[in-house]
Amino acid sequence: MRVLEIDNLTKRFGSLAAVRDISLKVETGELRAVIGPNGAGKTTFFNLVSGLFAPSAGSIRFDSRDITRMPAHQRVGLGMARTFQITEIFPELTVFENIRIVTEVAAGYRLRPWLSRTEKADLRGRIEELLELAALTDKTDRLVGELAHGDQRATEIIMALALKPHLLLLDEPTAGMGDQETYEITQLIRRLHKDGKLTIVLIEHDMRVVFYLADRITVLDQGRLLAEGTPREIAANEAVQNAYLGQAA
Amino acid sequence: MRPSAMLQLVFFNVTNGLIIGAFYALMAIGLSLILNLSGVINFAHGGFLVIGGYLAYTLTPYLGFWGALLVAPFLTALIGFAVERLLIRRLYGRDPLYSLLLTFGLAFIIEDGTRQIWGANGLPFSVPVALTSPLSYQFFFITGYRMFMVATVAIVVGLLFVLLRYTRIGVRIRAGTLDLETVAALGVNVRALRSLNFAVGIFLAGLAGVLAGGQLGLEPTMGDGLLMPSFIAIVVGGVGSLTGTLLGGLLIGVASGLTAVLFPSASEAVIYVMMAIVLLVRPQGLLGEEGMFT
């Protein structure tokens, strides 16, 4: 089954077309990387898929369901979660509190005035599972705003994971990170992919990460789809190399 | 009532309404300028109106009415500039609550200060006789002063719009309202721009104060009654649109005037009713844009 089917997606801001006629399909369990030079429209694309704003034209189908006009929070309910280019977490709360909010919402408790003992215990178990996945167990009571960049990003990723999505959108997860942190985040993503059978779409600039993780790669340039294929095909693609004009490839 | 007398009454009230509306618009536009560019809800706007009026009063013996009319708004703007530079500027990065509270506190200080300096009782403000005589017997209610007020407002607002459209600073202010980050990235000194914008807004308040003084006399609390209609003018006209604010001010003035014909005691309430209607039917205001300042 196709998790994501996108047809002729277009977004215009005034006379500027940020994204033009993009069509692609992502299969279940795939790890797709979306790459392209700066300004190619990658984040706008993500914003359209996740529902930050509506497209000017085209359609988006998620699990065979048309979600083109659906508001963001409903898409989350259907099983789509995302992270942002600039880490979006709750900076003045602890790691534990950050994850707790998400697990409570994911469990459908968001309007509850209280929880039973079993419910609390179940949630606690889930939170600890997630913390272990990202190796954050020893940092659970630290304020997220005070953590290192890599740990903040890891927190954000497991927050997205806590929503039990079957499509995870990661916007430049290794942005601004050094080698060690990049390695750790990459390993985290790999664990999520292999173990959870999750479908992941990932925007990335770091080509080592892209080639290490991706099943397929989509290349965008100036808002349009430039090429699509396996990592090997893309590496050999001249048009892609030209588009990058010598940027890290 | 005979039709022509009824018509005359309506005409009287509409004209009256337009005059009031011009006044509301003047205040509201200043408020709107500051709100749009800096995101500050200036609760002290009424206070600056009061300062403008009282300064004019103090200057009149030295500069005459016309001199005071010219100088007082500039002085008020200068005070506004100082306030922005020293106090408000520190709060830009923070929650808008804080600048709102600051101006709220300033309003207290200004009101009390005015009382301290000029006394708690009302002061009469003398206007040249030439202006107070009515234009004609038929239109006895349109005194020269009122016409003068409207004319002044029209000229000043007109100048402002020209400034905003055609001068470099004006363009920067308008661009800054839409996207301050980009404007800053283009190398414009955003801090100076904000200070200047604030001063312009306060200039308008000061001018309104001089004009109001001539019409109603001076009192330390006179700013209060004009602050609310200014907010409503902005809400009705559309947050983010100056033309909308102008329109909003005129509309509520006219509505107020017309209601005075049929339900005299409700003429104040009608502007609130208008706001309620606008909120229900078109929440972004008449000329406002969806998504501004959400």
Place this chain on the structure above:
Amino acid sequence: MTAGQQRHLAVLAAVWAALLLAPYWMPLFGGYTALGSRVLVLGLGAMSVNFLLGFTGVLSFGHAAWFGLGAYGCGLTLKFVGASTPLGLLAGALVGGIAGAILGALLVRRRGIYFAMVTIAFGQVFYYIAFQWSSVTGGDDGLRGFARQPLHFELFQIDLLHNDVSFYYFVLICFAAVLAVMASILRSPFGRTMTAIRENERRARFLGIPIELHIWIAFTLSCFFMAFAGALYALVNNFADPRMLHYSLSGDFVIMAVMGGMRTFWGPLLGAVIFVVLQDYLSSVTVNWMSFIGVLIVLIVLFFPRGVLGLLPQRRTA
């Protein structure tokens, strides 16, 4: 129990002890019991504003409207419907709360500066109505002709009108009840979504939280609390007045919350104490008390935005 938790409980115990014994220690400082009742009610008002402002991060500046509605609701009920204190309180809370729910539904899509402005303007609508509809509300003179009714229990009565101390304890019980509700909401999963919205609205939305709905609920709850406080205030004074609806009172509540500490639970009560004491003292000492309050506000906003309790090193609640 950790040391921190022990300390927390000790402080809490001290606060409640002070509140319970107020009629006895206040006179030592030149206070009097009725002042204590007044401060409690205003503190409750400030805490209700804080529920929305400090805990959800929504800028609403027209909260006096619900306070005033609660006051008039209570007064009018006592005057025209039935001489029963609990009924008056209930009516006041309902009037303000339901009005808030309706208005909130209309406004909730627009927030930030816009919300603040519109809530102020709406407050003024009610102010205006209270002023003009003098046949019912008494206009500028305020609504009079009602008074606190004794509480009837099966075997005995408690006189609230003439006995300041009994009334104080009655207010304290009401205060405690509302506080209990507020605290439990803030500690609940729903309360945590409020915090999430305050901390990072975008992230909250992308967690699947329907922001507008949650803000509306928080708004409505705070209006109920506020209206209840207003109803109590009418009882404190045996009187309701248009000034209880005016935006300057809204401003006072916000100042109390900010002064005491916006992100804390008890901060607004502390702020109310400071504010009332200061206002009382200043207005008896100088004619220019307004300037002093104004300067104080400016100083707090510039230099102490976290308020008094914010100066203490502390973990935020919930």
